[in-house]
Amino acid sequence: MKILKEIAVNVENGDSTTVKELIKTALSQKIAAEEILNDGLVKGMDVIGIKFKNNEVFIPEVLIATRAMKAGMDIIRPFLTHEIVKPKAKIVMGTVKGDLHDIGKKIVGMILEREGYEIIDIGIDVSKEKFLKAIKKENPDIIGMSALLTTTMAYMREVIEAVEKAKLKQNVKIIIGGAPITQSFADEIKVDGYAPDGVSAVELVKNLLKK
Numbered sequence: 243m244k245i246l247k248e249i250a251v252n253v254e255n256g257d258s259t260t261v262k263e264l265i266k267t268a269l270s271q272k273i274a275a276e277e278i279l280n281d282g283l284v285k286g287m288d289v290i291g292i293k294f295k296n297n298e299v300f301i302p303e304v305l306i307a308t309r310a311m312k313a314g315m316d317i318i319r320p321f322l323t324h325e326i327v328k329p330k331a332k333i334v335m336g337t338v339k340g341d342l343h344d345i346g347k348k349i350v351g352m353i354l355e356r357e358g359y360e361i362i363d364i365g366i367d368v369s370k371e372k373f374l375k376a377i378k379k380e381n382p383d384i385i386g387m388s389a390l391l392t393t394t395m396a397y398m399r400e401v402i403e404a405v406e407k408a409k410l411k412q413n414v415k416i417i418i419g420g421a422p423i424t425q426s427f428a429d430e431i432k433v434d435g436y437a438p439d440g441v442s443a444v445e446l447v448k449n450l451l452k453k
Protein backbone atom coordinates (compact mmCIF):
# COMPACT_ATOMS: atom_id res chain seq x y z
CA MET A 243 0.00 0.00 0.00
CA LYS A 244 1.43 3.35 -1.11
CA ILE A 245 0.80 5.24 2.14
CA LEU A 246 2.55 2.54 4.20
CA LYS A 247 5.58 2.78 1.92
CA GLU A 248 5.55 6.56 2.41
CA ILE A 249 5.46 6.09 6.18
CA ALA A 250 8.46 3.76 5.95
CA VAL A 251 10.42 6.20 3.78
CA ASN A 252 9.69 9.09 6.14
CA VAL A 253 10.75 7.06 9.20
CA GLU A 254 13.97 6.32 7.35
CA ASN A 255 14.41 10.02 6.57
CA GLY A 256 13.55 10.96 10.14
CA ASP A 257 10.69 13.27 9.19
CA SER A 258 8.52 13.04 12.33
CA THR A 259 5.96 15.62 11.18
CA THR A 260 5.23 13.83 7.92
CA VAL A 261 5.17 10.43 9.65
CA LYS A 262 2.52 11.72 12.08
CA GLU A 263 0.43 13.24 9.28
CA LEU A 264 0.63 10.11 7.14
CA ILE A 265 -0.41 7.91 10.05
CA LYS A 266 -3.42 10.10 10.77
CA THR A 267 -4.39 9.86 7.09
CA ALA A 268 -3.87 6.07 7.09
CA LEU A 269 -6.04 5.71 10.20
CA SER A 270 -8.75 7.85 8.60
CA GLN A 271 -8.62 5.47 5.62
CA LYS A 272 -9.37 2.66 8.10
CA ILE A 273 -5.99 0.99 7.69
CA ALA A 274 -5.43 -1.15 10.79
CA ALA A 275 -3.02 0.27 13.37
CA GLU A 276 -1.14 -3.03 13.43
CA GLU A 277 -0.60 -2.87 9.66
CA ILE A 278 0.67 0.71 9.96
CA LEU A 279 3.05 -0.41 12.70
CA ASN A 280 4.42 -3.48 10.92
CA ASP A 281 4.33 -2.45 7.26
CA GLY A 282 5.07 1.24 7.77
CA LEU A 283 7.02 2.13 10.91
CA VAL A 284 8.94 -1.13 11.46
CA LYS A 285 9.76 -1.41 7.71
CA GLY A 286 11.37 2.04 7.89
CA MET A 287 13.49 1.00 10.88
CA ASP A 288 14.48 -2.20 9.03
CA VAL A 289 15.87 -0.16 6.13
CA ILE A 290 17.77 2.17 8.45
CA GLY A 291 19.15 -0.94 10.22
CA ILE A 292 20.52 -2.33 6.99
CA LYS A 293 22.02 1.02 6.00
CA PHE A 294 23.58 1.40 9.47
CA LYS A 295 25.14 -2.03 9.16
CA ASN A 296 26.55 -1.16 5.74
CA ASN A 297 27.94 2.16 7.03
CA GLU A 298 25.66 4.08 4.69
CA VAL A 299 24.17 6.02 7.63
CA PHE A 300 25.53 6.77 11.10
CA ILE A 301 24.24 7.19 14.67
CA PRO A 302 22.73 10.69 14.18
CA GLU A 303 20.58 9.46 11.27
CA VAL A 304 19.55 6.39 13.28
CA LEU A 305 18.57 8.60 16.21
CA ILE A 306 16.51 10.89 14.00
CA ALA A 307 14.78 7.86 12.47
CA THR A 308 14.16 6.51 15.99
CA ARG A 309 12.53 9.82 16.94
CA ALA A 310 10.23 9.61 13.91
CA MET A 311 9.41 5.98 14.74
CA LYS A 312 8.50 6.92 18.32
CA ALA A 313 6.42 9.91 17.18
CA GLY A 314 4.48 7.50 14.98
CA MET A 315 4.10 4.96 17.80
CA ASP A 316 2.56 7.67 20.00
CA ILE A 317 -0.14 8.28 17.38
CA ILE A 318 -1.11 4.64 16.90
CA ARG A 319 -0.83 3.51 20.54
CA PRO A 320 -4.47 4.43 21.43
CA PHE A 321 -5.68 2.57 18.36
CA LEU A 322 -3.82 -0.58 19.42
CA THR A 323 -5.02 -0.56 23.00
CA HIS A 324 -8.48 -1.89 23.83
CA GLU A 325 -10.32 -0.60 26.81
CA ILE A 326 -9.28 -2.92 29.58
CA VAL A 327 -11.46 -3.69 32.56
CA LYS A 328 -9.23 -6.04 34.47
CA PRO A 329 -5.71 -6.85 33.23
CA LYS A 330 -5.17 -10.51 32.31
CA ALA A 331 -1.73 -10.54 33.95
CA LYS A 332 1.13 -8.23 34.85
CA ILE A 333 4.34 -8.14 32.83
CA VAL A 334 7.48 -6.20 33.75
CA MET A 335 9.58 -5.34 30.69
CA GLY A 336 13.13 -3.99 30.57
CA THR A 337 16.15 -3.73 28.28
CA VAL A 338 19.15 -5.28 30.02
CA LYS A 339 22.15 -3.48 31.46
CA GLY A 340 24.50 -1.85 28.96
CA ASP A 341 21.82 -1.76 26.27
CA LEU A 342 19.95 1.39 25.25
CA HIS A 343 17.75 -0.03 22.49
CA ASP A 344 14.06 0.19 23.34
CA ILE A 345 11.94 0.37 20.18
CA GLY A 346 11.35 -3.39 19.94
CA LYS A 347 10.60 -3.70 23.65
CA LYS A 348 8.07 -0.86 23.40
CA ILE A 349 6.38 -2.46 20.40
CA VAL A 350 6.08 -5.79 22.19
CA GLY A 351 4.71 -3.94 25.24
CA MET A 352 2.16 -2.10 23.10
CA ILE A 353 0.96 -5.31 21.45
CA LEU A 354 0.67 -7.14 24.77
CA GLU A 355 -1.17 -4.16 26.26
CA ARG A 356 -3.64 -4.30 23.40
CA GLU A 357 -4.28 -7.94 24.33
CA GLY A 358 -5.21 -6.91 27.85
CA TYR A 359 -1.98 -7.39 29.79
CA GLU A 360 -0.68 -4.76 32.19
CA ILE A 361 2.81 -3.67 31.17
CA ILE A 362 5.26 -2.10 33.60
CA ASP A 363 8.15 -0.76 31.52
CA ILE A 364 11.21 -0.36 33.73
CA GLY A 365 13.28 1.17 30.97
CA ILE A 366 16.66 0.60 29.38
CA ASP A 367 20.07 -0.29 30.83
CA VAL A 368 18.33 -2.27 33.57
CA SER A 369 20.57 -3.95 36.14
CA LYS A 370 19.75 -7.26 37.85
CA GLU A 371 19.18 -5.32 41.08
CA LYS A 372 16.55 -3.21 39.34
CA PHE A 373 14.82 -6.32 37.94
CA LEU A 374 14.77 -7.83 41.45
CA LYS A 375 13.37 -4.63 42.93
CA ALA A 376 10.63 -4.56 40.27
CA ILE A 377 9.70 -8.21 40.94
CA LYS A 378 9.39 -7.52 44.66
CA LYS A 379 7.44 -4.30 44.16
CA GLU A 380 5.14 -5.30 41.29
CA ASN A 381 4.77 -9.05 41.86
CA PRO A 382 4.47 -9.65 38.08
CA ASP A 383 3.41 -12.91 36.45
CA ILE A 384 6.11 -12.53 33.81
CA ILE A 385 9.27 -10.56 33.26
CA GLY A 386 10.38 -9.78 29.71
CA MET A 387 13.98 -8.93 28.94
CA SER A 388 15.15 -7.34 25.73
CA ALA A 389 18.69 -7.12 24.29
CA LEU A 390 19.81 -5.87 20.89
CA LEU A 391 23.55 -6.31 21.28
CA THR A 392 25.50 -9.56 21.28
CA THR A 393 27.55 -8.04 24.09
CA THR A 394 24.54 -7.42 26.36
CA MET A 395 22.50 -10.57 25.73
CA ALA A 396 24.85 -12.46 28.08
CA TYR A 397 23.63 -10.26 30.92
CA MET A 398 20.25 -12.02 30.73
CA ARG A 399 21.89 -15.05 32.32
CA GLU A 400 23.05 -12.88 35.24
CA VAL A 401 19.52 -11.61 35.79
CA ILE A 402 18.17 -15.17 35.82
CA GLU A 403 20.82 -16.27 38.31
CA ALA A 404 20.00 -13.29 40.54
CA VAL A 405 16.27 -14.08 40.40
CA GLU A 406 16.97 -17.71 41.32
CA LYS A 407 19.37 -16.73 44.10
CA ALA A 408 16.77 -14.39 45.57
CA LYS A 409 14.32 -17.34 45.51
CA LEU A 410 11.87 -15.41 43.36
CA LYS A 411 11.90 -17.69 40.32
CA GLN A 412 9.03 -19.94 41.44
CA ASN A 413 6.61 -16.99 41.26
CA VAL A 414 7.59 -15.52 37.92
CA LYS A 415 8.08 -16.66 34.33
CA ILE A 416 10.93 -15.15 32.33
CA ILE A 417 10.75 -14.44 28.61
CA ILE A 418 13.34 -12.87 26.35
CA GLY A 419 13.65 -11.28 22.92
CA GLY A 420 15.66 -8.95 20.71
CA ALA A 421 17.40 -9.22 17.34
CA PRO A 422 20.41 -11.37 18.41
CA ILE A 423 18.32 -13.74 20.57
CA THR A 424 17.50 -17.23 19.31
CA GLN A 425 15.50 -20.15 20.65
CA SER A 426 18.72 -22.07 21.23
CA PHE A 427 20.11 -19.21 23.36
CA ALA A 428 16.84 -19.18 25.31
CA ASP A 429 17.14 -22.94 25.86
CA GLU A 430 20.76 -22.58 26.88
CA ILE A 431 20.04 -20.00 29.59
CA LYS A 432 16.87 -21.90 30.59
CA VAL A 433 14.27 -19.16 30.35
CA ASP A 434 10.57 -19.95 30.09
CA GLY A 435 10.27 -18.61 26.58
CA TYR A 436 11.51 -16.61 23.61
CA ALA A 437 9.56 -14.81 20.91
CA PRO A 438 10.92 -13.16 17.76
CA ASP A 439 8.22 -10.45 17.59
CA GLY A 440 5.20 -8.95 19.32
CA VAL A 441 2.58 -11.17 17.76
CA SER A 442 4.42 -14.36 18.74
CA ALA A 443 5.01 -12.84 22.20
CA VAL A 444 1.23 -12.80 22.70
CA GLU A 445 1.02 -16.53 21.92
CA LEU A 446 3.99 -17.24 24.16
CA VAL A 447 2.51 -15.33 27.08
CA LYS A 448 -0.90 -16.99 26.66
CA ASN A 449 0.69 -20.44 26.71
CA LEU A 450 2.90 -19.69 29.70
CA LEU A 451 0.00 -18.42 31.75
CA LYS A 452 -1.97 -21.61 31.05
CA LYS A 453 0.78 -23.66 32.76
Ligand code: B12
Pocket residue numbers: 284287288290291292294295301304305308340341342343344345346347349350386387388389390391392393417418419420421422436437438439440443
Ligand atom coordinates in the same frame (compact mmCIF):
# COMPACT_ATOMS: atom_id res chain seq x y z
C1 B12 B 1 17.80 2.05 16.37
C2 B12 B 1 19.17 1.46 16.64
C3 B12 B 1 20.00 2.15 17.54
C4 B12 B 1 19.53 3.39 18.31
C5 B12 B 1 18.62 2.92 19.47
C6 B12 B 1 17.52 3.90 19.76
C7 B12 B 1 16.45 3.31 20.63
N1 B12 B 1 15.85 4.19 21.40
O1 B12 B 1 16.14 2.13 20.63
C8 B12 B 1 20.91 3.98 18.80
C9 B12 B 1 21.40 5.00 17.80
C10 B12 B 1 20.89 4.60 20.20
C11 B12 B 1 21.81 2.75 18.70
C12 B12 B 1 23.01 2.66 19.35
C13 B12 B 1 23.91 1.59 19.20
N2 B12 B 1 23.77 0.55 18.38
CO1 B12 B 1 22.10 0.13 17.48
N3 B12 B 1 20.77 -0.27 16.24
C14 B12 B 1 19.61 0.28 15.98
C15 B12 B 1 18.93 -0.48 14.81
C16 B12 B 1 19.22 0.33 13.55
C17 B12 B 1 17.44 -0.73 14.90
C18 B12 B 1 16.95 -1.46 16.16
C19 B12 B 1 15.45 -1.41 16.17
O2 B12 B 1 14.86 -0.56 16.82
N4 B12 B 1 14.80 -2.29 15.38
C20 B12 B 1 13.35 -2.30 15.17
C21 B12 B 1 12.66 -3.14 16.25
C22 B12 B 1 11.15 -3.18 15.96
O3 B12 B 1 13.15 -4.47 16.20
P1 B12 B 1 13.78 -5.24 17.45
O4 B12 B 1 14.39 -4.28 18.39
O5 B12 B 1 14.58 -6.38 16.98
O6 B12 B 1 12.48 -5.81 18.24
C23 B12 B 1 11.65 -6.85 17.76
C24 B12 B 1 12.13 -8.26 18.18
O7 B12 B 1 13.50 -8.37 18.36
C25 B12 B 1 11.32 -8.59 19.40
N5 B12 B 1 11.76 -8.17 20.73
C26 B12 B 1 12.56 -7.16 21.11
N6 B12 B 1 12.66 -7.09 22.43
C27 B12 B 1 11.91 -8.08 22.95
C28 B12 B 1 11.66 -8.49 24.26
C29 B12 B 1 10.83 -9.58 24.49
C30 B12 B 1 10.57 -10.00 25.90
C31 B12 B 1 10.26 -10.29 23.40
C32 B12 B 1 9.41 -11.47 23.66
C33 B12 B 1 10.51 -9.89 22.09
C34 B12 B 1 11.32 -8.79 21.87
O8 B12 B 1 10.08 -7.96 19.10
C35 B12 B 1 10.32 -6.69 18.49
C36 B12 B 1 9.15 -6.35 17.61
O9 B12 B 1 9.05 -7.20 16.49
C37 B12 B 1 19.70 -1.84 14.86
C38 B12 B 1 19.72 -2.64 13.55
C39 B12 B 1 18.86 -3.89 13.58
N7 B12 B 1 18.70 -4.45 12.43
O10 B12 B 1 18.38 -4.34 14.60
C40 B12 B 1 21.07 -1.40 15.36
C41 B12 B 1 21.97 -2.41 16.13
C42 B12 B 1 21.15 -3.22 17.13
N8 B12 B 1 22.87 -1.52 16.86
C43 B12 B 1 24.08 -1.94 16.86
C44 B12 B 1 25.17 -1.27 17.47
C45 B12 B 1 26.54 -1.85 17.23
C46 B12 B 1 24.97 -0.11 18.23
C47 B12 B 1 26.04 0.68 19.00
C48 B12 B 1 27.09 -0.15 19.73
C49 B12 B 1 26.69 1.64 17.98
C50 B12 B 1 27.86 2.43 18.48
N9 B12 B 1 28.99 2.18 17.84
O11 B12 B 1 27.75 3.19 19.40
C51 B12 B 1 25.19 1.54 19.95
C52 B12 B 1 24.97 0.81 21.30
C53 B12 B 1 24.29 1.65 22.33
C54 B12 B 1 23.89 0.81 23.52
N10 B12 B 1 24.74 0.77 24.52
O12 B12 B 1 22.86 0.17 23.49
C55 B12 B 1 24.23 -3.28 16.15
C56 B12 B 1 24.38 -4.45 17.10
C57 B12 B 1 25.41 -5.44 16.60
C58 B12 B 1 25.57 -6.60 17.51
N11 B12 B 1 25.58 -7.73 16.91
O13 B12 B 1 25.66 -6.52 18.71
C59 B12 B 1 22.95 -3.30 15.25
C60 B12 B 1 22.40 -4.72 14.97
C61 B12 B 1 23.33 -2.58 13.93
C62 B12 B 1 24.37 -3.33 13.11
N12 B12 B 1 23.97 -4.20 12.23
O14 B12 B 1 25.53 -3.15 13.28
N13 B12 B 1 21.28 1.81 17.89
